[in-house]
Amino acid sequence: MKPFPTKDVTRVWARLVKAQQIVLASIEQRLKAAKLPPLAWYDTLLELERAEGRGLRPFELEREMLLAQYNLSRLVDRLEEEGYVERRPFEGDGRGQLIAITVSGKSMRRRMWAVYGPEIQCAFGDHLTPRQAKSLGALLGLLIEKSPGRRRLKT
Amino acid sequence: MKPFPTKDVTRVWARLVKAQQIVLASIEQRLKAAKLPPLAWYDTLLELERAEGRGLRPFELEREMLLAQYNLSRLVDRLEEEGYVERRPFEGDGRGQLIAITVSGKSMRRRMWAVYGPEIQCAFGDHLTPRQAKSLGALLGLLIEKSPGRRRLKT
DNA sequence: AAAGATTGATGGATCAATCTTA
DNA sequence: TAAGATTGATCCATCAATCTTT
Numbered sequence: 409m410k411p412f413p414t415k416d417v418t419r420v421w422a423r424l425v426k427a428q429q430i431v432l433a434s435i436e437q438r439l440k441a442a443k444l445p446p447l448a449w450y451d452t453l454l455e456l457e458r459a460e461g462r463g464l465r466p467f468e469l470e471r472e473m474l475l476a477q478y479n480l481s482r483l484v485d486r487l488e489e490e491g492y493v494e495r496r497p498f499e500g501d502g503r504g505q506l507i508a509i510t511v512s513g514k515s516m517r518r519r520m521w522a523v524y525g526p527e528i529q530c531a532f533g534d535h536l537t538p539r540q541a542k543s544l545g546a547l548l549g550l551l552i553e554k555s556p557g558r559r560r561l562k563t
Numbered sequence: 564m565k566p567f568p569t570k571d572v573t574r575v576w577a578r579l580v581k582a583q584q585i586v587l588a589s590i591e592q593r594l595k596a597a598k599l600p601p602l603a604w605y606d607t608l609l610e611l612e613r614a615e616g617r618g619l620r621p622f623e624l625e626r627e628m629l630l631a632q633y634n635l636s637r638l639v640d641r642l643e644e645e646g647y648v649e650r651r652p653f654e655g656d657g658r659g660q661l662i663a664i665t666v667s668g669k670s671m672r673r674r675m676w677a678v679y680g681p682e683i684q685c686a687f688g689d690h691l692t693p694r695q696a697k698s699l700g701a702l703l704g705l706l707i708e709k710s711p712g713r714r715r716l717k718t
Numbered sequence: 719a720a721a722g723a724t725t726g727a728t729g730g731a732t733c734a735a736t737c738t739t740a
Numbered sequence: 741t742a743a744g745a746t747t748g749a750t751c752c753a754t755c756a757a758t759c760t761t762t
Contacts, residue, residue: 410677410680410681411681411684412680412681412684413680413681413683413684413687413688414688416693416696416697416700417683417684417687417688417691417696418680418683419700420687420691420696420697420699420700420703421586421683421687421688423700423703423704423707424579424582424583424586424687424699424703425583425587426629426703426707427579427703427706427707428579428580428583429629430629430706430707431576431579431706432580433629465744466744466745467743467744467745474581474584474585474588476731476732476733477744477745477746478731478732478733478734478745478746478747479730479731479732480745481745481746481747482730482731482746482747483730485746486730498744501739501740501743501744502738502739502740503738503739503740503743503744503745504739504743504744504745505744505745525565525567525568525573526565526566526567526568528568528572528573528576529565529566529567529568529572530565532568532572532575532576532579532706533568533569533572533576535705535706535709536572536575536702536705536706538571540702540705541571541572541575542571542575543698543702544575544579544699544702544703545571545574545575545578547691547695547698547699547702548575548578548579548581548582548699549578550690550691550695551582551585551586551687551690551691552578552581552582552585554690555585555586555686620722621722621723622721622722622723631753631754631755632722632723632724633723633724633725633753633754633755633756634752634753634754635723636723636724636725637724637725637752637753638752640724641752653722656721656722656761656762657760657761657762658721658722658723658760658761658762659721659722659723659761660722660723
């Protein structure tokens with residue numbers, strides 16, 4: 409049995425896509441205008457900075473960020489070429505590695521935040537009261553929590 | 564002056580991205596598994612079907628869908644190659660054209676909906692009560708309406 | 719010159735296959 | 741054989757330049 413959504417539910421889904429698109433596009437535009445890397449680099453650097461000390465395994469990063477393995481592999485290539493991250497062998501499992509953020513990577517993340525942060529406020533935060541933001545967060549939380557435990561994106 | 568967002572606002576923004584990503588990924592997965600085209604094809608075909616009779620100018624489609632011009636041009640190429648849409652000259656302005664959906668295009672849109680619809684319900688609708696859906700729709704509406712009138716994505 | 723639309727070149731995303739170690 | 745990760749080939753997205761008509 410495959411139940412179809414009501415028109416209302418469909419409309420709300422369409423709005424979710426559109427709202428995200430509008431805000432995301434304005435953020436990417438600002439980053440580009442400031443000659444900074446795309447948002448995916450920020451997300452990666454942030455995850456790595458939060459894991460400071462340890463660094464992260466590629467597959468951990470992959471799951472956290474909902475990226476396919478091959479996709480992440482090449483993203484890390486680019487970040488490494490620019491000197492923002494380092495790959496280190498992982499002691500204890502010869503298959504694995506640890507990705508760690510460099511000093512230069514932390515600096516770039518901060519420079520990106522100087523553009524990203526204000527644009528979140530301008531394109532997103534400014535349109536919601538604190539109450540509305542809280543309410544939106546709770547509703548989105550329902551969609552995220554209930555999602556059937558992060559499956560891998562690749563077979 | 565560039566005010567930074569509160570941690571709460573930032574967290575809600577992150578959730579918006581993640582919730583959309585999760586649902587979108589599961590939809591694209593289902594379409595692929597059913598050997599159907601990607602969601603962008605559905606969106607395009609739907610817009611064209613809604614405009615039935617007239618057809619749409621590429622720039623109208625572009626604005627409606629928040630796509631860059633060159634991007635749309637090649638998307639239409641692919642749709643035309645598969646016989647799902649037709650390009651016609653636009654009488655009255657030699658620069659323009661009209662894109663119209665074909666019978667085969669309508670049929671494909673229906674086939675896609677048979678997969679897309681149930682997955683919207685399953686990955687999205689099922690996690691919200693009607694009240695919650697309504698509330699979410701209203702909040703997202705705030706973000707969309709207030710967005711500074713759809714700018715072009717290309718210079 | 720500006721609007722509507724396309725194209726060549728390039729970079730990123732994706733699929734399938736591969737390599738290494740467990 | 742499976743897990744962790746990479747690679748080659750291909751497709752799509754993007755930038756900049758172009759073409760045509762207004």
